[in-house]
Amino acid sequence: MGKYIFGADVGGTSVKMGLFDMAGMVVDKWEIPTRTENAGEHILPDIADSINQKIAENRYIKEDIAGIGMAVPGPVDAAGVVNKAVNLGWGVTPVKETMEKLCGIPTVAGNDANVAALGEMWKGGGQGYDSLVLVTLGTGIGGGIIVDGRLVTGADGAGGEIGHMHVMDDEPEACNCGCKGCLEQYGSATGIVRLAKRNLERTDKPSTLRDGEITAKAVFDAVRSGDAVAKDIAGEFGEILGKGFAMIASVLNPAAFVVGGGVSKAGDILFEYIRPSFEKYVFPGAKGAKFVLATLGNDAGIYGSAKLVLDMM
Amino acid sequence: MGKYIFGADVGGTSVKMGLFDMAGMVVDKWEIPTRTENAGEHILPDIADSINQKIAENRYIKEDIAGIGMAVPGPVDAAGVVNKAVNLGWGVTPVKETMEKLCGIPTVAGNDANVAALGEMWKGGGQGYDSLVLVTLGTGIGGGIIVDGRLVTGADGAGGEIGHMHVMDDEPEACNCGCKGCLEQYGSATGIVRLAKRNLERTDKPSTLRDGEITAKAVFDAVRSGDAVAKDIAGEFGEILGKGFAMIASVLNPAAFVVGGGVSKAGDILFEYIRPSFEKYVFPGAKGAKFVLATLGNDAGIYGSAKLVLDMM
Numbered sequence: 001m002g003k004y005i006f007g008a009d010v011g012g013t014s015v016k017m018g019l020f021d022m023a024g025m026v027v028d029k030w031e032i033p034t035r036t037e038n039a040g041e042h043i044l045p046d047i048a049d050s051i052n053q054k055i056a057e058n059r060y061i062k063e064d065i066a067g068i069g070m071a072v073p074g075p076v077d078a079a080g081v082v083n084k085a086v087n088l089g090w091g092v093t094p095v096k097e098t099m100e101k102l103c104g105i106p107t108v109a110g111n112d113a114n115v116a117a118l119g120e121m122w123k124g125g126g127q128g129y130d131s132l133v134l135v136t137l138g139t140g141i142g143g144g145i146i147v148d149g150r151l152v153t154g155a156d157g158a159g160g161e162i163g164h165m166h167v168m169d170d171e172p173e174a175c176n177c178g179c180k181g182c183l184e185q186y187g188s189a190t191g192i193v194r195l196a197k198r199n200l201e202r203t204d205k206p207s208t209l210r211d212g213e214i215t216a217k218a219v220f221d222a223v224r225s226g227d228a229v230a231k232d233i234a235g236e237f238g239e240i241l242g243k244g245f246a247m248i249a250s251v252l253n254p255a256a257f258v259v260g261g262g263v264s265k266a267g268d269i270l271f272e273y274i275r276p277s278f279e280k281y282v283f284p285g286a287k288g289a290k291f292v293l294a295t296l297g298n299d300a301g302i303y304g305s306a307k308l309v310l311d312m313m
Numbered sequence: 314m315g316k317y318i319f320g321a322d323v324g325g326t327s328v329k330m331g332l333f334d335m336a337g338m339v340v341d342k343w344e345i346p347t348r349t350e351n352a353g354e355h356i357l358p359d360i361a362d363s364i365n366q367k368i369a370e371n372r373y374i375k376e377d378i379a380g381i382g383m384a385v386p387g388p389v390d391a392a393g394v395v396n397k398a399v400n401l402g403w404g405v406t407p408v409k410e411t412m413e414k415l416c417g418i419p420t421v422a423g424n425d426a427n428v429a430a431l432g433e434m435w436k437g438g439g440q441g442y443d444s445l446v447l448v449t450l451g452t453g454i455g456g457g458i459i460v461d462g463r464l465v466t467g468a469d470g471a472g473g474e475i476g477h478m479h480v481m482d483d484e485p486e487a488c489n490c491g492c493k494g495c496l497e498q499y500g501s502a503t504g505i506v507r508l509a510k511r512n513l514e515r516t517d518k519p520s521t522l523r524d525g526e527i528t529a530k531a532v533f534d535a536v537r538s539g540d541a542v543a544k545d546i547a548g549e550f551g552e553i554l555g556k557g558f559a560m561i562a563s564v565l566n567p568a569a570f571v572v573g574g575g576v577s578k579a580g581d582i583l584f585e586y587i588r589p590s591f592e593k594y595v596f597p598g599a600k601g602a603k604f605v606l607a608t609l610g611n612d613a614g615i616y617g618s619a620k621l622v623l624d625m626m
Contacts, residue, residue, distance in 0.1 A: 075598060131468050145564065152460050154566025155444050158598030165563040166556060166594040169482065177597055243479060247560055250478040251458065253467025281479040284490055285388060285471030 002066025005309045006051050006105075009071040009112060009301025010034065012087035015047055018302035019054060022066065022310070024123055028054065029302070040089035048102035066313065068107040069305030070095055071115035075157025080109040083157060108308045112301055114151050114160055117144025118311075119304030120258050124296040129256040133248055134294065135162065137216075137263035140176070141184040141191075145252065150311075163188065167244045186240040189216040189263050196233045205229050220266035234273045242277025249278070249286040260294025267293065315379025318622045319364050319418075322384040322425060322614025323347065325400035328360055331615035332367060335379065335623070337436055341367065342615070353402035361415035379626065381420040382618030383408055384428035388470025393422040396470060421621045425614055427464050427473055430457025431624075432617030433571050437609040442569040446561055447607065448475065450529075450576035453489070454497040454504075460565065463624075476501065480557045499553040502529040502576050509546045518542050533579035547586045555590025562591070562599040573607025580606065 004027065009016040012034060019028040032050050035042040051068065055061075072095060074085030080096025099107040110118075117134035120126040126134065130149040136142035141163030145152040152159040163184035164177045171181035173194075185191050196214045200207065207229035208222050222230030245257055259270065271291045279287060296303055317340065322329040325347060332341040345363050348355040364381065368374075385408060387398030393409025412420040423431075430447035433439040439447065443462040449455035454476030458465040465472040476497035477490045484494035486507075498504050509527045513520065520542035521535050532550075535543030558570055572583065584604045592600060609616055 129468075143564075147460055147465050148463070150461070152565060154599065155442075155568035156566055156598055156601050158566040158596060159564075161563050161566070161596045161598060164596035165560050179594060179596070181594075182596075247478050247480075248564055250474050251456075251472075251561055251564055252465060253469055253471040253474070255468035281492060281494075283471060283474045283477035283492070283495075285469055285474060286467065288469050 003064045004060065005066050005306045006054075006068045007071075007302035007305030007309075008047050008068065009115070009305060010043065010047070010073065010088065011112075012036065012073065015043070016298060016302050017047070017050060018299070018306065020306040024303065024306060029299075034088065036087075036089045038089075039091065040085075043088055043090075044093075044095065044098045045102060048099060051103055051105075062104055065105050067309035068099055068103060068105050069115070069308040070099065070107060070109040071112040071301040071305045072109055073112045076109050076111050076153070077157055078153075080107065082109065106312070108312045110151065110304070110308055111144075111153065111157060111160075113142035114144040114153060115304035115308060116142070116260070116296075116300035117146050117160070117258070117304065118151060118307045119296055119300040119302070120260065120294050121146050121149075122307045123303045124258070124300060125260070125292045125294045126256060126258040129254075129290070131252070131254045132256045132258055133160075133162070133252065133254045134258045134260060135245075136261035136294075137188055137259065138261035139189055141188045142261070145254075147252065162244065162248060165244055165247065167240055167247070183241070183244040187237060187244065187263075189261075192216040192219055192233070192237055192263065195236050199229060199233045199236070203229060216263045217265065220269060223269065238270075238273025239277045242274040242279075243281045245274060245278045245289075246281035249289050250283040253286040254289055256290040256292055258292050258294050260297070260300065264293055316377045317373065318379050318619045319367075319381045320384075320615035320618030320622075321360050321381065322428070322618060323356065323360070323386065323401065324425075325349065325386065328356070329611060329615050330360070330363060331612070331619065333619040337616065337619060342612075347401065349400075349402045351402075352404065353398075356401055356403075357406075357408065357411045358415060361412060364416055364418075375417055378418050380622035381412055381416060381418050382428070382621040383412065383420060383422040384425040384614040384618050385422055386425045389422050389424050389466070390470055391466075393420065395422070419622075419625070421625045423464065423617070423621050424457075424466065424470060424473075426455035427457040427466060428617035428621060429455070429573070429613035430459050430473070430571070430617065431464060431620045432609055432613040432615070433573065433607050434459050434462075435620045436616045437571070437613060438573070438605045438607045439569060439571040442567075442603070444565070444567045445569045445571055446473075446475070446565065446567045447571045447573060448558075449574035449607075450501055450572060451574035452502055454501045455574070458565065458567075475557065475561060478557060478560065480553055480560070496554070496557040499550060500557065500576075502574075505529040505532055505546070505550055505576065508549050512542060512546045512549070516542060529576045530578070533582060536582065551583075551586025552590045555587040555592075556594045558587060558591045558602075559594035562602050563596040566599040567602055569603040569605055571605050571607050573610070573613065577606055
């Protein structure tokens, strides 16, 4: 029986790493760069080196370590094999097997958005809910779904891809995924900027958004200072996101939506725009879902990675 | 350790009942009427009498019975309490507790649409898939979701209410649930009739559907005989249903959609209309879902009820 857990959240520029005790307290936290050259062949050896070094520094023995949890930006199957992670340069990569060979420690891997949901449920904004949907409003929209305390990874590792749920007919522009009318085209940071530009073109109304760079933050700052055009933009954002949440709730009836990512820094004001639309579209029996903010920020992945290890025991 | 299981699927007019061995073979199958008078107070005692009588007839002892599974048309919580079942006249009804008192046998209860999904996974069209969505195209649209072999019941027992997922903006008419643009308004038997009437009003084209009663069956029979208007109707049906399936797949990435209910008697031709739209709207990583027909018909509920008992052991 181990005493400690390593968690690693592998991103395109850096790997966030954490050392946890079995209760989920952070013992240590650090980062290493992600070397994506040569199809990302150094990434796993670099992580293994860092873990082995940390074990040596702390004078642990291998038996002290319950496991290594890994959050990876791509679909991960039940055997811990990643099927392509574009940001890392990876093709099919046996993460679990490779790490176990390099460290001699049991390893478990999951998709980063899914793993973040586990982290938020365990130690973040989702505490107390065992059925929740994490919605990460960043450059894109990521999602992670937990039902009865367990991750929904999906038959092909594509569970929780709610950013690519179709929510709008008649969208002329294509999403990165190739489809048109995906949630991500409206509710992500880039989506909000798109909505903002469209709105500003449509109207002659004065707006502080006409000066300076348009960002999701600028839009919600302007909402707070009473800017009418910014409120229209937020209204459109809330209408579409609320509709998307309602669609998800009619399928899953989660106890809570946990909203994270850069856009969530705008705070509870988001929910003032999302909630009315949610209630308009949702199946009445699923109306009870709570809306809460994620609290772990960039640490959700390492917390969730540690929880992956606890869940496999 | 019991040798037999009772399953009861409680409907508004009759209760379908089954006696199963532990491998899921049907030993006996029968029906009793559902007496909904006096707020449905006779329903559970009638079922209990029928079970107790069957035990006596077969000269079983109580210990021979592993459990009773119940499928109920309403939301069921983890304690086996139904929160309102309109078709039965029930308010809040403790199904598990009542049956255990009346029969002295462990009982487990679930929502009928969810339980049917379990039945189809176990012994029906969904065999071999441990993540599936059962879509029952009947008078309305029912749904049941299974992830990693387990039912998604939802935080309020409203999991799988996919008939009430919003799929169309600009719908002028309201659904039974009060919302506008629910999947059920287009993909159910009544939904198809609605689409058919709208189509026939819009066009002067000749169609065999102008003679006789318009039903879902009549529409798909006309499709098979080459009727152009019927094909347009089926096209619209497939476009909307495929979009709905795509939304679900982007959230859950199931291995299969299992399609049942009266409309599914049209057969595989349904998929010719649903699949192209599904592929247009779905997140590419979730495109692999198989489309299969349900095979248990009205017996899905009793099979699923028996499986509920096995799963609780």
